[in-house]
Amino acid sequence: MQPIVYETTDAEATITLGERLACFLKPGAVVAFYGDLGAGKTTMIKGFARGLGVKEVVKSPSFVIITEYQGRLPVYHIDLYRIRSTDELFETGFDSYLGADGVCLIEWAERAEKLLPKTTVRIKLTLIDQRRRIEITGLDRRLTEELK
Ligand code: ADP
Numbered sequence: 001m002q003p004i005v006y007e008t009t010d011a012e013a014t015i016t017l018g019e020r021l022a023c024f025l026k027p028g029a030v031v032a033f034y035g036d037l038g039a040g041k042t043t044m045i046k047g048f049a050r051g052l053g054v055k056e057v058v059k060s061p062s063f064v065i066i067t068e069y070q071g072r073l074p075v076y077h078i079d080l081y082r083i084r085s086t087d088e089l090f091e092t093g094f095d096s097y098l099g100a101d102g103v104c105l106i107e108w109a110e111r112a113e114k115l116l117p118k119t120t121v122r123i124k125l126t127l128i129d130q131r132r133r134i135e136i137t138g139l140d141r142r143l144t145e146e147l148k
């Protein structure tokens with residue numbers, strides 16, 4: 001599947017994009033984020049949370065791996081940065097969130113790649129100069145055409 005590609009020049013634009021994409025998410029949706037530290041994963045997740053009706057401010061968790069928010073659906077912000085092994089991954093109870101009725105937004109998703117469902121939406125963020133290139137796969141292109 002060809003990725004859908006966006007480019008943003010500031011954090012607010014990345015938040016707005018996330019906010020608009022959130023309307024496509026249904027209960028049980030999994031969105032996997034990839035990209036280096038500072039690429040904008042948490043920033044985009046702030047937008048998704050906002051689009052899902054979360055009123056609280058989403059932050060980068062420092063020690064907590066899974067943070068739960070309530071919007072129009074439950075939102076599970078999962079940051080696997082500190083996960084070093086499959087055992088550690090299972091200790092977090094991570095897999096039980098994947099099957100839940102909420103939306104999973106996962107940073108450093110490559111650390112759980114094998115567990116991700118087939119329907120996972122994948123978002124890769126890359127820093128190019130000061131811009132962010134945002135490549136999305138697994139979303140229906142027809143749905144997102146109007147967001148361009
Ligand atoms: P990550 O979670 O990938 O480590 P963060 O979202 O925490 O990254 O940090 C990204 C940083 O880059 C933030 O300080 C944000 O304000 C800044 N930034 C600048 N331009 C952009 C952009 N176009 N999209 C996202 N973040 C941006």
Ligand code: MG
Pocket residue numbers: 041042060107
């Ligand atoms: Mg982050």
